[in-house]
Amino acid sequence: MSPESGTGTMLYEISRIIQGGAAVCRHASTAAARVEHEHLFPAALQPRDYAVPNPTWNPETKRLYEELSRDPSWRRLPSYEEFAGSRSSMSLEADGETRFFTRNLDQEGIGFEYCMFYNEAEKRTVCIFQPGPYLGGLAGRALFSFFFFFAEPTLTRILWFLGLSLFSFHLSRPLLPSSRYTHGGCIATILDSTVGAGIVNSIGPAMTANLNLDYRSPIPLGSTVLIDSRVEKVDGQKVYTRCQVRSHDSAVLHSEATALYVMLKSGESEARL
Structure with a gap:
């Protein structure tokens, strides 16, 4: 066997070792990432x-x-x-x-x-x-009507005393949710x-x-x-x-x-x- 062929064989074997080591490192890295992911998200609880x-x-x-x-x-x-x-x-x-x-x-x-x-x-x-x-949310006019109800106690007392339903109707309609x-x-x-x-x-x-x-x-x-x-x-x-x-x-x-x-x-x- 010539020196050239012996050197080529040796380089080939070294290359195989390096490639094998790289593959092991990649496998270990992938496995570690998988273990970490599985620890955070168990298989039964995959979010x-x-x-x-x-x-x-x-x-x-x-x-x-x-x-x-x-x-x-x-x-x-x-x-x-x-x-x-x-x-x-x-x-x-x-x-x-x-x-x-x-x-x-x-x-x-x-x-x-x-x-x-x-x-x-x-x-x-x-x-x-x-x-x-x-x-x-609620329509803006509903909030205004609700505020008006408490901001004008005299007026609401008069309307309540007279038994008018107009004010109640005014309140009930706008209080419906806005779409x-x-x-x-x-x-x-x-x-x-x-x-x-x-x-x-x-x-x-x-x-x-x-x-x-x-x-x-x-x-x-x-x-x-x-x-x-x-x-x-x-x-x-x-x-x-x-x-x-x-x-x-x-x-x-x-x-x-x-x-x-x-x-x-x-x-x-x-x-x-």
């Missing part, structure tokens, strides 16, 4: 990710989702019906006993339909939100959820201390809005943020808010805040 398109999403919601998904600077945040970190210790019997408020309905399209994306470089979080028909606009509390909820998700992803666990929200224009049920939140300042445990809610084409400013969150120290219980 459903709700932050993906479903048949109830309208064209504008789908369009925004696709645009952000194609942009590498944005990372989609998965969304489950409960806190994923708690599932590792959850029993089969306990599954389903608690849910996130925004994921508390089994039927698609009737409540909170949304998907969040996070931009690490900008410390910014956006949420594509489509309110379903179960998120409707057109999203309840203000639901807007505050999804806004708070968006801001909180951004803080958790950029800084760490935190809880809402203060939320100042200005409603500029009502959000029609079934429409698509984009919630844009960013961290403005961090001062010790305090995190200051700013957020806007705009129509899918950014033409209408529906709401804007500022919020203060307090970061949780390592091992600190939420109950202490």
